[in-house]
Amino acid sequence: SDLSNIVLMGTNVLSGAATGIVLGTGKHTFLNTISESLKNTKIETSFEKGIDDISRLLIKFMIFMVPIVFLINGYLKDAWFESLLFSLSVAIGLTPEMLPMIVTGNLTKGAIELSKKKTIVKKLDSIHNFGAINILCTDKTGTLTQDKVTVVKYLNFKGIDDDNVLYLAYLNSYFQTGLKNLMDRAILEFEEEHYSIKNKYKKIDELPFDFERRRMSVIVEDSDGNRTMITKGAIEEMLYISNFVEIDGQVFEIKDEIEEKIKILVSNLNEDGMRVIGIGKKTLPKDRDLNFSNKDENSLTFVGMLGFLDPPKEGVGDTLKSLYQYGVDVKILTGDNELVTQKICKDIGIEVTGAIDGSYMEAIDDLELKKLLKDTTIFCKLSPLDKARVVRLLKEMGNTVGYMGDGINDAPALRQCDVGISVENGMDIAKESAQIILLEKELSVLLEGVIIGRKIFTNMIKYLKMTASSNFGNVFSVVLASAFLPFLPMLPIQILFQNLLYDISQISIPWDNVDTEDILKPKNWSAESVGKFMVYIGPLSSIFDIITFLVMFYIFKANSPATQALFHTGWFIESILSQTLIIHLIRTRKIPFIESNANIKVILLTSTIMIFALFVPYSKINGTLGFIPIPISYFIWVILILTGYFFTIIFAKKYFIKKFKSWL
Structure with missing residues (x-):
C-alpha cells in the first residue's frame, strides 16, 4: 500500500491519464486476498467457547453422579426400575434446563436496551462479548477524531x-x-x-x-x-x-x-x-x-x-479513561502515519507505550509479534491482513477482543475478533462482517455497551452458579440419603415438581439489580470457576438437608416405607425454601437484604413460589404428588435450619472470595 506506482483492483480513477501494465487478475489481485480471508471457517467467539466448556462440565458431573444414584438405590432397595426413573429425574434436576431461556432472555433484554442507545445488535451473543472485551482495537479517523480535516x-x-x-x-x-x-x-x-x-x-x-x-x-x-x-x-x-x-x-x-x-x-x-x-x-x-x-x-x-x-472528538478522552477504569485497554490500528497518530493520542490522553508499523510487522513472525503486542498502543500503516493478524494474535494470547471499523480494509479484522462493531454509514462488507452496528460513531456508546454486556453476563452467571451449586448439593444429599434410608428420599414426580418451582422462581433474574463491584472488570465464562463454586458451595446445602433428614427420621418418626410421604413432604418444603433463598444469597457478594437488594420482580416471584410451596401439602394436589399435611411444629425446625443455612452461606462467601479473589 506504500507503493506510489501501482493501482489496486477496486480503485476508482477520478482524474488524469496513464498507461497501465496489468500485473495480476482475478484471484491473484490484492483485493482478492481480503475476499479470501472472509471465506475462512467461522471464528469461534469467547461466548461460544465458554458455553461449550460449561456444557462439558455439567455433562461430566451428570455422567459421574447419576450412575451412582442408580446403582445405590437399585442395589440397596432391589427396585431397579424405580431406581432408573429416580436416577433419570435426578439427572434432570442436576441440569440447569432454564439456562437457554435465561441466557436468551438476558441477551434480548440487553439488545432492547442497546437499541435505545442507537445501537443495533445483529447477533445476540455478541452482547456478552461486548461486556467481556478487555481489549478494544479501533481505527483513528472518525472514531477518535472528527473525520474532518x-x-x-x-x-x-x-x-x-x-x-x-x-x-x-x-x-x-x-x-x-x-x-x-x-x-x-x-x-x-x-x-x-x-x-x-x-x-x-x-x-x-x-x-x-x-x-x-x-x-x-x-x-x-x-x-x-x-x-x-x-x-x-x-x-x-x-x-x-x-x-x-x-x-x-x-x-x-x-x-x-x-x-x-x-x-x-x-x-x-x-x-x-x-x-x-x-x-x-x-x-x-x-x-x-x-x-x-x-x-x-x-x-x-x-x-x-x-x-x-483532523481534531479529536470532544469527550473522547473521558470515554477512554472510563474504558480503562472498566478494564478495557485501547489499541489504535490505523493506516495513517505514526506522528499524526501519536499527536491525536496525546491530545485525548491515551498513554502510548509503544508503536510499530506494518512494514516492521511483516518482517517478524507471530511469536516475536506476540511479545510486542502487550506493550504496544499504536499500530500504523497497516494493511487489512495486518489488522486481522493483530486481532488474531491478541485472541491467541487469551484476550477477548473487540474491533471497531467501517471500511473494506477493516472487514478481515471484524470477522476475526470476538465482537465486530461498525457504523451505519460504513461500507457494506464491514457492516456484514460486524455483529453490532452503531447509528452514531461514538465511543461513548461503546462504554454503555460494555456496561450493559457485563450486567447481562453477571445475571447469566448468577443463574448458572446458583442452579449448578444448588442442584449439585441436592444430588449429593440424594446420594447420602439413598445409602441409609429404607425408601427413596423423594419420588421422581416430586423432584421434577420441585425443580419446576425452582426454575419458575428464577425467571425474573434477567431483571435483577447488579452490584457495581461485579461490572468493574471484564468477565468471561469459566468452567473451572463454576466447577469450584459447585464443589465449595453445593455440599453446604447438603449439611442442612442431612439435618432435615435427621429431624424427620428421629423427631417426626418418618423412618419407614409407611411414613415416607411425611418424609418426602418435610424435605420438599425445606429443599424448595432453601433453594429459593439461595437466589438471594448467591446473587450478590454482599449481605442480602441489608447491603444489597434484589430487583422487586425477583423479590415478588421468589416470595410467591415460597408461599405456594408451603401451601402445596395442604392443597388438593397433594395426593397427586404424594405429599401429606405436615405438623405445624415442623416449621419451627425449618426456620432454625434456614437461619443456620443463611449465616453459613454468608461466611462461606467471604471465605470463597478471599480464597479465589472473585465471586461472580
Whole structure:
C-alpha cells in the first residue's frame, strides 16, 4: 500500500491519464486476498467457547453422579426400575434446563436496551462479548477524531500566523477546477467562516495537480490587469521551485539557513500531527501570452505554509479513561502515519507505550509479534491482513477482543475478533462482517455497551452458579440419603415438581439489580470457576438437608416405607425454601437484604413460589404428588435450619472470595 506506482483492483480513477501494465487478475489481485480471508471457517467467539466448556462440565458431573444414584438405590432397595426413573429425574434436576431461556432472555433484554442507545445488535451473543472485551482495537479517523480535516496553522517564514498565507491558499483552492480534496475544502470552509474575504480576481489559467509534481497552480488577474501565479503543494516540491522568500512584506533570496529554518518549522508541525503544505507566488508580465505550462513553475517566492489536522472528538478522552477504569485497554490500528497518530493520542490522553508499523510487522513472525503486542498502543500503516493478524494474535494470547471499523480494509479484522462493531454509514462488507452496528460513531456508546454486556453476563452467571451449586448439593444429599434410608428420599414426580418451582422462581433474574463491584472488570465464562463454586458451595446445602433428614427420621418418626410421604413432604418444603433463598444469597457478594437488594420482580416471584410451596401439602394436589399435611411444629425446625443455612452461606462467601479473589 506504500507503493506510489501501482493501482489496486477496486480503485476508482477520478482524474488524469496513464498507461497501465496489468500485473495480476482475478484471484491473484490484492483485493482478492481480503475476499479470501472472509471465506475462512467461522471464528469461534469467547461466548461460544465458554458455553461449550460449561456444557462439558455439567455433562461430566451428570455422567459421574447419576450412575451412582442408580446403582445405590437399585442395589440397596432391589427396585431397579424405580431406581432408573429416580436416577433419570435426578439427572434432570442436576441440569440447569432454564439456562437457554435465561441466557436468551438476558441477551434480548440487553439488545432492547442497546437499541435505545442507537445501537443495533445483529447477533445476540455478541452482547456478552461486548461486556467481556478487555481489549478494544479501533481505527483513528472518525472514531477518535472528527473525520474532518481543518486548518489549524497558516504561518509565514517566521512561524507567525499570517492572513496573507491563508488568503493566497484560498484563491488557489477557490479557482481550481480539478478535484477538490479534503485540504481544499478545509481551506475554503475556514476562510469563508472566519474571514468572509471577497476575492477581487478572475482566473486566467490553471496547472492541475499531478503526483509527479505534487503541486498545482492557478494564474489570476486583478482589476488592474496584474497577473499572479499562486502555487500550493508539498513542502519539498515548493522549496525546489522557490528562489525567494517573503519576510515582512519584503522579498529575499532563499539561502541555506533560511531553507533549514523552514524545514525545522515543518518538522515541528509534523510532530504535532499536522499535514503541511507550502504556498508560493510569482508575478507574471502583463504582456506575455496565455500558454502557461509546468515550466512556468519556477523562481517562485515562498510565502508560508498551512498545517491541517483532523481534531479529536470532544469527550473522547473521558470515554477512554472510563474504558480503562472498566478494564478495557485501547489499541489504535490505523493506516495513517505514526506522528499524526501519536499527536491525536496525546491530545485525548491515551498513554502510548509503544508503536510499530506494518512494514516492521511483516518482517517478524507471530511469536516475536506476540511479545510486542502487550506493550504496544499504536499500530500504523497497516494493511487489512495486518489488522486481522493483530486481532488474531491478541485472541491467541487469551484476550477477548473487540474491533471497531467501517471500511473494506477493516472487514478481515471484524470477522476475526470476538465482537465486530461498525457504523451505519460504513461500507457494506464491514457492516456484514460486524455483529453490532452503531447509528452514531461514538465511543461513548461503546462504554454503555460494555456496561450493559457485563450486567447481562453477571445475571447469566448468577443463574448458572446458583442452579449448578444448588442442584449439585441436592444430588449429593440424594446420594447420602439413598445409602441409609429404607425408601427413596423423594419420588421422581416430586423432584421434577420441585425443580419446576425452582426454575419458575428464577425467571425474573434477567431483571435483577447488579452490584457495581461485579461490572468493574471484564468477565468471561469459566468452567473451572463454576466447577469450584459447585464443589465449595453445593455440599453446604447438603449439611442442612442431612439435618432435615435427621429431624424427620428421629423427631417426626418418618423412618419407614409407611411414613415416607411425611418424609418426602418435610424435605420438599425445606429443599424448595432453601433453594429459593439461595437466589438471594448467591446473587450478590454482599449481605442480602441489608447491603444489597434484589430487583422487586425477583423479590415478588421468589416470595410467591415460597408461599405456594408451603401451601402445596395442604392443597388438593397433594395426593397427586404424594405429599401429606405436615405438623405445624415442623416449621419451627425449618426456620432454625434456614437461619443456620443463611449465616453459613454468608461466611462461606467471604471465605470463597478471599480464597479465589472473585465471586461472580
